Amino acid sequence: MAPTISLKSVSKSYGTGPLAVDNLDLVMPARSFTCLLGPSGCGKTTTLRMIAGLENLTDGSITIGDRIVDSVPDGVFVPPEKRGLGLVFQNYALWPHLTVRANVEFGLRLRKIGAAERRRVVDKALATMQIDGAADRYPSQLSGGQQQRVSLARMLAVNPEVLLLDEPLSNLDARLRLEMRAELKRLHDETGHTVVFVTHDQLEAMTMATHVAVMKDGVLHQLAPPLEVYHRPANTFVAAFVGSPPMNLVGTTTALGARLRASLGESAGISTVGVRPEHVRVLSGPPRDHEFSFDAKVKAVLPTGASWTVSVLADETELYLVSAEPVTAHRGEVLRCAVAAGNLHAFDAEGSRLALESDPEQEPEWAS
Ligand SMILES: Nc1ncnc2c1ncn2[C@@H]1O[C@H](COP(=O)(O)OP(=O)(O)OP(=O)(O)O)[C@@H](O)[C@H]1O
Numbered sequence: 001m002a003p004t005i006s007l008k009s010v011s012k013s014y015g016t017g018p019l020a021v022d023n024l025d026l027v028m029p030a031r032s033f034t035c036l037l038g039p040s041g042c043g044k045t046t047t048l049r050m051i052a053g054l055e056n057l058t059d060g061s062i063t064i065g066d067r068i069v070d071s072v073p074d075g076v077f078v079p080p081e082k083r084g085l086g087l088v089f090q091n092y093a094l095w096p097h098l099t100v101r102a103n104v105e106f107g108l109r110l111r112k113i114g115a116a117e118r119r120r121v122v123d124k125a126l127a128t129m130q131i132d133g134a135a136d137r138y139p140s141q142l143s144g145g146q147q148q149r150v151s152l153a154r155m156l157a158v159n160p161e162v163l164l165l166d167e168p169l170s171n172l173d174a175r176l177r178l179e180m181r182a183e184l185k186r187l188h189d190e191t192g193h194t195v196v197f198v199t200h201d202q203l204e205a206m207t208m209a210t211h212v213a214v215m216k217d218g219v220l221h222q223l224a225p226p227l228e229v230y231h232r233p234a235n236t237f238v239a240a241f242v243g244s245p246p247m248n249l250v251g252t253t254t255a256l257g258a259r260l261r262a263s264l265g266e267s268a269g270i271s272t273v274g275v276r277p278e279h280v281r282v283l284s285g286p287p288r289d290h291e292f293s294f295d296a297k298v299k300a301v302l303p304t305g306a307s308w309t310v311s312v313l314a315d316e317t318e319l320y321l322v323s324a325e326p327v328t329a330h331r332g333e334v335l336r337c338a339v340a341a342g343n344l345h346a347f348d349a350e351g352s353r354l355a356l357e358s359d360p361e362q363e364p365e366w367a368s
């Protein structure tokens with residue numbers, strides 16, 4: 001049974017500068033696929049390396065299943081090889097003197113698996129990662145993306161119950177990355193392993209994870225299922241980091257912000273009003289009930305093929321809107337736009353999310 005991983009009050013200092021990880025409490029449930037998401041330098045790799053036992057904790061403790069593997073207060077430290085983990089790191093750490101096949105076989109040999117079974121397992125792992133054509137080559141003869149796939153195949157061959165993956169798809173082209181995401185997600189569905197996956201790519205986190213842990217400057221900002229992170233961001237940092245283009249955040253000291261706040265009918269403590277670009281509608285007729293409407297001047301229209309991203313200026317505020325319908329307006333034209341009250345987000349002066357009356361009372365289906 002794949003284990004739960006929990007971090008309690010974990011901090012990491014590298015000696016100088018601010019804490020790389022700052023008092024982190026994080027529970028990754030058994031069989032979950034948790035993405036550690038955040039900008040460069042926020043402490044994702046450090047967190048993963050501490051779970052793996054490759055980095056000492058400055059404070060706190062880590063439990064894997066019912067076993068404490070690390071505890072500063074209790075002086076416990078279980079070495080990496082005794083933690084029952086599969087690891088794939090940003091730098092792939094393949095054995096340079098071994099062929100691809102021998103690299104993938106390595107862990108199986110250590111486990112004294114017989115030759116026929118080894119061949120079967122290795123062939124399957126290489127095929128899954130679409131790298132079977134390179135079985136007899138050496139790592140130095142592979143591209144970065146191919147090396148990454150060999151690292152993943154090596155981990156899959158050993159089939160550990162806990163998978164720790166640090167940006168394992170970063171060197172793949174767009175098509176392969178999409179395929180490998182689907183493949184990893186399928187493997188997780190089938191095996192029910194506990195996966196911790198580091199990425200700074202919010203789309204990767206949104207599409208693969210059962211849980212997303214959003215970090216910044218070593219601090220956890222939200223831990224929730226991906227759609228909850230998207231629809232109920234805990235604060236303005238999460239709101240702006242998840243989503244592309246990001247959520248529009250309008251200060252209530254601006255003319256538009258003041259009107260948006262007034263449209264909410266409750267203003268206590270609201271400093272920022274947020275709205276996702278896809279929730280800004282271009283009007284062709286009158287607004288609907290509960291819609292707030294405003295004029296916006298087109299700055300640029302950016303068609304993606306599937307949708308139209310438009311950057312506009314409403315009063316002095318820059319906004320993005322995304323439309324599934326073609327937007328034919330040109331630069332300088334004025335669009336009448338509308339936002340439904342139920343699609344507005346409110347944040348206080350510290351940037352923390354405020355509950356609104358318009359928030360659905362029932363948990364929406366994505367929250368289950
Ligand atoms: N070995 C080290 N010595 C000193 N400081 C380090 C070391 N490793 C990381 N840091 C610092 O700790 C902080 C967190 O680094 P970490 O590698 O965990 O970030 P990350 O979220 O994985 O970033 P990226 O997305 O760029 O990989 C950064 O400020 C980094 O400069």
Ligand SMILES: [Mg+2]
Binds near residue numbers: 044045
């Ligand atoms: Mg990193």
